Amino acid sequence: MLREQSIAAQRLADQQQADADKQALAAQFQSQAQQCHALYMEREAALNAQQQQLEQQLAALLSQQIQREQDIATQFLAQQQQADASKQALIEQFENQAQQYHALHAEREAALNTQQHQLEQQLAAVLSQQIQREQDIAAQLLAQQQSANEEKTELSQQHQLHTQALQQQITQQQLAQQQLNLAAAERENALSSEIQQREQHAQTLVQHQQIEQQLAQQQIEDCQAVATQLQTEIGQEQALNLQLRQSLSEVQRQLAQTHASLSWRITAPLRSLAAFVTSNGQAAPQSTAPVWTATNPIVNPILLTSIESPSMPIPEPTSPPEIASTLTQLLALHDQQFIHSAYQCVLGRPADPEGFSYYLARLRSGYAKIGLLAQLKSSAEGQAHHAQIQGLEQGNCTVSPRAKASDRLVPAPAQWWRRQYRHRTQTARY
DSSP states (O other): OHHHHHHHHHHHHHHHHHHHHHHHHHTTTTHHHHHHHHOOOOHHHHHHHHHHHHHHHHHHHHHHHHHHHHHHHHHHHHHHHHEEEHHHHHHHHHHHHHHSTTTTOOOHHHHHHHHHOOOHHHHHHHHHHHHHHHHHHHHHHHHHHHHHHHHHHHHHHTTTSSSHHHHHHHHHHHHHHHHHHHHHHHHHHHHHHHHHHHHHHHHHHHHHHHHHHHHHHHHHHHHHHHHHHHHHHHHHHHHHHHHHHHHHHHHHHHHHHHHHSSHHHHHHHHHHHHHTTTTTTOOOOOOOOOOSSSSSSOOOHHHHHHSSOOOOOOEEEESSOOOOOOOHOOOOOOHHHHHHHHHHIIISSSSHHHHHHHHHHHTTTTOHHHHHHHHHHHSSSHHHOOOOOOOOTTTTTTEEEEEEHOOOOOGGGGGHHHHHHHHHHHHHHH
């Protein structure tokens, strides 16, 4: 009973303090709101410029990919025509030799006929394999082009969204880069296997006749030229992908610094109060946007399935993980450092590979840091460890609906202001 009275008194004092703060902030609203709006517009212009650069780079990659497809198709067609001509010349030569030596070497003729039949079968098998590989490569290139077109469409649709949409777009581009790298590796392995098969076939033909050796040597040289050209193109593509990943990392780093800055957190109540004051006394409609909860976080289901499906190996940290003593220090960490420090603070042990992969995938797919901390603390191991982290009391504070953007705890009365600001932001589409 005493605890309930103390909690009620504390809530009443917090409400009175919040009312006093709102009255004090109302006098400073005009100047600070204009400064926040100018800062937001500058940041949006910079992000738009970076977005245009990324779209130009993606268009250049698509044009290069289409040119490579055309070159590969031309080379395969020339090889097929040359193989057909060589086959016809070889058949005619075998027929002439059989007619000349038929009277004197009957046994030799039978042996040559047998060898000719075997060579024709081998050549037909090689041609069928080559056609199948061409079809596979064409299908892969078409799938890559469709995937790139889909990504371009998604980028144009998500261009006007807020900070969370930009982070989802960056994650999709990273996944697309991984798919391109995997496709390039598979294509390189297929070409290596093809070169080995052609070399073995050339060795077999050399043992029979000199003419077959020349044909096999010419085919090997053509394959090596194609492999060299493809390796050069793969190197150029990897260099372009590296530049794109660096630019995306720089954008993500700047965005994380902006959200982690003190000015962004301090001006959050001002932005909420600005949305309320500009309503001119009219009641705002209830927001229908999804609200973050510990059991129903706001995430992109497509990103979640694409990120959580593969098992992610735990990387070796380059430096010892930082162990935070307060909730603010813990929320200031990012990505892998946050997962390592969360395990040390909440569970008192290093992260295991399965748990690290699971929580890192959830963090990168859009789950809030405070939600992951609550999940770790509410587990059986977390309850048994009894970790004491200043600021992580679920009874006095609730998680903000925009916890992914701010990653902080806010008092429960401020949730209504958060909903009003979020609804007006989505309506205005800054």
